[in-house]
Amino acid sequence: MDVAELRLKAWRGLVDFLTPSQCLICHQPAGEAQGLCAACWAGLTHLDEPACNILGTPFTYEQGPTAVSVAALANPPAWDRARAAVAFDDRSRPLVHALKYRDTPQAGHLMARMMCRAGRRLVAEADLILPVPLFRWRLWRRRFNQSAVLAQEIARISGTPWNPMLLVRQRATRSQVGLNVSERRRNVRGAFVLSVDGVGQVKDKTVLLIDDVRTTGATLEACADVLRTAGARQVDVLTFALVLEPARLHN
Numbered sequence: 001m002d003v004a005e006l007r008l009k010a011w012r013g014l015v016d017f018l019t020p021s022q023c024l025i026c027h028q029p030a031g032e033a034q035g036l037c038a039a040c041w042a043g044l045t046h047l048d049e050p051a052c053n054i055l056g057t058p059f060t061y062e063q064g065p066t067a068v069s070v071a072a073l074a075n076p077p078a079w080d081r082a083r084a085a086v087a088f089d090d091r092s093r094p095l096v097h098a099l100k101y102r103d104t105p106q107a108g109h110l111m112a113r114m115m116c117r118a119g120r121r122l123v124a125e126a127d128l129i130l131p132v133p134l135f136r137w138r139l140w141r142r143r144f145n146q147s148a149v150l151a152q153e154i155a156r157i158s159g160t161p162w163n164p165m166l167l168v169r170q171r172a173t174r175s176q177v178g179l180n181v182s183e184r185r186r187n188v189r190g191a192f193v194l195s196v197d198g199v200g201q202v203k204d205k206t207v208l209l210i211d212d213v214r215t216t217g218a219t220l221e222a223c224a225d226v227l228r229t230a231g232a233r234q235v236d237v238l239t240f241a242l243v244l245e246p247a248r249l250h251n
């Protein structure tokens with residue numbers, strides 16, 4: 001980090017200190033320490049129970065905690081259960097971008113708290129929390145992995161062990177943007193491995209995979225496959241946002 005960047009960071013820290021309640025989405029005064037103003041909070045599509053126990057997609061009425069959607073039965077994913085805090089749309093996108101492209105710790109805190117609430121059963125039952133890894137040059141270029149930031153924060157809140165080094169992205173994958181479901185699957189196939197000491201650490205464990213956005217789920221499925229092969233007892237998935245209609249997406 002050079003001097004200019006250090007100065008910028010210090011200035012941002014000062015601005016944050018002076019205006020602690022600025023909304024992370026619209027940048028207007030938030031009024032509370034929540035991180036979002038009331039209008040932006042209400043504008044998010046919060047995904048809570050009742051939901052499909054496998055896909056985390058919302059049900060319109062209560063069907064019991066283990067109810068499963070037709071889509072999950074028709075196309076069972078590689079994981080056991082998935083949940084997300086909000087739908088990925090125009091209103092939640094600024095929050096995802098705030099975490100991904102700017103050094104905004106408040107976004108990570110807020111998003112992790114929302115994820116802990118939406119995925120409370122998954123978090124409570126997890127033995128180990130793992131973030132979806134970035135390939136190392138991308139990590140270097142962006143300086144941090146947004147999934148690891150969320151995983152670390154969720155681990156801190158829940159007191160569950162986490163490890164950002166167990167899952168490794170062994171080759172660069174092209175961006176999933178613009179690819180359809182089967183292209184996305186092909187793009188990430190074989191991209192992930194467990195580190196040398198990783199196998200012993202996931203065997204017979206309930207593992208919770210963390211990412212910022214779930215689109216088709218291809219990346220998370222590739223990670224879940226690796227964990228299953230290594231003997232994980234259960235693999236759950238918790239993301240901040242979920243694309244409810246991936247077939248129509250061009251993010």
Ligand SMILES: [Zn+2]
Pocket residue numbers: 023024025026027028036037038039040041
């Ligand atoms: Zn706002």
